[in-house]
Amino acid sequence: MHMNVAPHLLTEDRAEYERVLDDALSTAHARPDLDGVGTRLTVAQLRAMTLNATALVTAAAASEYDHFVKVREQRRAPAAPRIPTGTATTAGAGVVAIVTVMVPVLAGTTAVVLLLAGAVLHALTPTVRFGETLLTAGLVFAALAAAGLLSAGAGLLVTALRNAPAEALPLDVELTRAREAWRHALLERGILPFLRDALAAAAPPDAIG
Numbered sequence: 001m002h003m004n005v006a007p008h009l010l011t012e013d014r015a016e017y018e019r020v021l022d023d024a025l026s027t028a029h030a031r032p033d034l035d036g037v038g039t040r041l042t043v044a045q046l047r048a049m050t051l052n053a054t055a056l057v058t059a060a061a062a063s064e065y066d067h068f069v070k071v072r073e074q075r076r077a078p079a080a081p082r083i084p085t086g087t088a089t090t091a092g093a094g095v096v097a098i099v100t101v102m103v104p105v106l107a108g109t110t111a112v113v114l115l116l117a118g119a120v121l122h123a124l125t126p127t128v129r130f131g132e133t134l135l136t137a138g139l140v141f142a143a144l145a146a147a148g149l150l151s152a153g154a155g156l157l158v159t160a161l162r163n164a165p166a167e168a169l170p171l172d173v174e175l176t177r178a179r180e181a182w183r184h185a186l187l188e189r190g191i192l193p194f195l196r197d198a199l200a201a202a203a204p205p206d207a208i209g
Contacts, residue, residue, distance in 0.1 A: 008065065009058045017058065020183050021050050024191050033192075036199035049198055050191060057194050061185035068178040075175055104148030107141045114138030 009017065025047060028037040037043060050057060058065065115138035 008062055009054060010069065013065075013069075014054075016179075016183070017054065017186065018051070020186050021047060021191055024187060024195065028195075031192075033196050034199065036202070037195075040199050040202040046195055046198060050194055053194060057190040058186065060190035060193070061182055064178075064182040064185040068175075068182040071175050071178045075172055104145045104151075107148055108145035110138075110141045112138075114141060 025037070025043050028034040028043070037046060041049075114134045117134050117138075119135065
């Protein structure tokens with residue numbers, strides 16, 4: 001049976017520790033300093049020994065592991081809620097948004113009504129200038145509607161950009177770097193030296209020079 005997880009190695013990171021160990025054992029044939037794997041000690045024996053010595057092995061990469069855990073906890077901490085600037089400000093922003101949307105709608109409706117009425121009056125009574133006045137007013141409201149649409153579109157774009165999530169990166173670079181730094185230190189300063197020492201201790205006395 002294996003010993004308990006070392007106090008400085010969280011249970012959730014036990015699997016990562018074992019993956020680094022398995023990677024080292026699976027590539028032992030390519031490492032001249034581990035040429036005794038399979039002869040002096042089997043892979044299963046070395047794996048069991050290294051798992052039982054978790055506290056000793058992981059201590060060699062304690063600083064990198066502490067940094068990795070710290071960064072991970074910072075990423076897991078919930079984002080601080082936004083403090084509202086005031087009910088009046090929020091209400092005012094809502095009113096502005098409603099007005100921005102309603103202005104082009106009302107102006108466009110008014111423009112259609114005035115243009116239709118002006119066209120009908122001008123057709124029925126060409127000599128009466130009131131029809132032309134309605135047409136002119138309709139064109140003015142149509143221009144207001146177009147300007148309102150442009151303003152509303154710009155406002156929606158600005159709002160969407162402002163409310164976009166700050167964490168837009170698909171990958172947390174800092175957390176990834178911290179994890180890889182721990183894995184590298186764990187392998188180079190912890191697992192490999194332990195495996196070399198275990199193989200040397202298992203060698204025949206006349207083979208140890």
